[in-house]
Amino acid sequence: MDHEEARARLLDAAETEFYGHGVRAVGMDTIRARSGVSLKRLYQCFPAKEQLVEAYLLRRDERWRSSLADYVATYAHTPADAPTAVFDWLLEWFAEPDFRGCAFVNSFGELGTDSPRIAAAIRLHKDAVRGYLRSLTERLDVADPYALAEQLFTLLEGATVLAAISGDPAAARTGRSAAATLLAAARPAREC
């Protein structure tokens, strides 16, 4: 097992355990056991737990946004369909058996106050999502695409929180219907 594979297995274990139970609830020995990587190599790859958490969040950010963007690119045939497609993707995510809300929101609640590095990684993710939503609304014929993107972002975050706590993926449908209404209201009123 070379350095790259050890790193990947550590990040896989970190993602499963930290996302599933919270960061503070999981010890480094659990990461070692689940990854099959020795403690010595673990600390060679990540000199401290905080750096493992940070790397886990950065990798999850990239994968999460890629998955969303790929889905929207595939299923939204026109720019006007993109915002609702975001919520279709959310519905699939919420229905995954190990869904437990937004990893970044959960980590922020746990560590945001006491770890500036992790707080920064979390803000990086949220800003990237915001940027992605803006790229979708900028293509639409609306008066204020940034304001619309912020509203969609708010719905996305709210749906995620409510789906996690209630356990009901249908929260995505509420977000979707609200997004559709906001989208319709934001379009220049041609038909009037």
Next chain:
Amino acid sequence: MDHEEARARLLDAAETEFYGHGVRAVGMDTIRARSGVSLKRLYQCFPAKEQLVEAYLLRRDERWRSSLADYVATYAHTPADAPTAVFDWLLEWFAEPDFRGCAFVNSFGELGTDSPRIAAAIRLHKDAVRGYLRSLTERLDVADPYALAEQLFTLLEGATVLAAISGDPAAARTGRSAAATLLAAARPAREC
């Protein structure tokens, strides 16, 4: 100091510390030090940390909803103003210096998987908020008040998450404008 005062001081300390730093980050000795209640009395009032956390959440639920409902009752002069008044209250909450997001969302991320009692307290709170929002939309002349309440709930949760992570209370204004648009769209289209 009698039993009631000890209990209140413990809950005050628990609220400050658990909300400010997360539950797992705060030890029982910190609660003792901040409350001025001896460890022996602490364990007489709350035989385990989990029960202190549960009591902290239950008390916060009552106070949080009372504060919101009082504000809305005071400042919303018509039923139609109530939904946006909710977001006016949020703006004030977000601007408080120790605001750190929703205590229930944060606790759920930390403990929701491993502590059924705390998960239940969190769901109780969210269901109570849902019920309150429904009581507001039921008074409106809209086709589906429950669906509208769920949309408002989604915006409320999303605004809270984004305000906490970004540190910008303006997230409440985004929620407010989206709520106003949804409210207008939900009203029977008399004027058309």
Next chain:
DNA sequence: TGGCGTGGAGAACGTTCGTTCTCTACTCTA
């Protein structure tokens, strides 16, 4: 073949956790 450096297994370190125990001081009642 023989030394040598790398890597794994897991013991060990010091700290902190939740929780319990000990000891002392004080306050009531007879």
Next chain:
DNA sequence: TAGAGTAGAGAACGAACGTTCTCCACGCCA
């Protein structure tokens, strides 16, 4: 004043944490 019960301060306990260290087995160049 003597005795009994309560409460506080804080030591003590076992477990778990993040991190480091020890020891041994194995693969490489002379």
